[in-house]
Amino acid sequence: MIRISQPSNLELQALSVLWHLGPSTVATVMEELPDGKERAYTTVLTVMQNLEKKGHVRRVKHGRAHIYQAAHPQKSVVSEAVEEFVTNTFGGRLGEAVMALLASGALTAEEKAEISRHLKQSKTLAPKKTAKKPVATVKKSAKKTAKKAATKASKR
Numbered sequence: 532m533i534r535i536s537q538p539s540n541l542e543l544q545a546l547s548v549l550w551h552l553g554p555s556t557v558a559t560v561m562e563e564l565p566d567g568k569e570r571a572y573t574t575v576l577t578v579m580q581n582l583e584k585k586g587h588v589r590r591v592k593h594g595r596a597h598i599y600q601a602a603h604p605q606k607s608v609v610s611e612a613v614e615e616f617v618t619n620t621f622g623g624r625l626g627e628a629v630m631a632l633l634a635s636g637a638l639t640a641e642e643k644a645e646i647s648r649h650l651k652q653s654k655t656l657a658p659k660k661t662a663k664k665p666v667a668t669v670k671k672s673a674k675k676t677a678k679k680a681a682t683k684a685s686k687r
Contacts, residue, residue: 536585543650545578545625546587546608554591554600 548563561575582588
């Protein structure tokens, strides 16, 4: 499997526009960037060209305009970024990450229902694991217990 380089934050914003709206021009992407910051057309054009070089978008010429479309589905690009985020920010603790995400904004009723459905079907609800002591620890513990018993027996 060929590993595709992870997009930068601004590149992810541009990709999110393409995933949401579908194939778009640079001007459309520029207007719809989620952070709402003012950027020059040439800045967004450079972002789109970089995404094309990285293999994240495809460009099609339509008359004089260039139309960009996402080359990969959102899930395939985002899953690696999310995994890295959860690992690096929350030490791999998915529950803490979910709670932080939920605390960061409000959900619509439809989003809440969809999340509930997904949780019911999710593979992430793993059975509770019982902590097993390493074999070396068990052996040491058994030796200590035997030694204590022998000491008590000799004192009697």
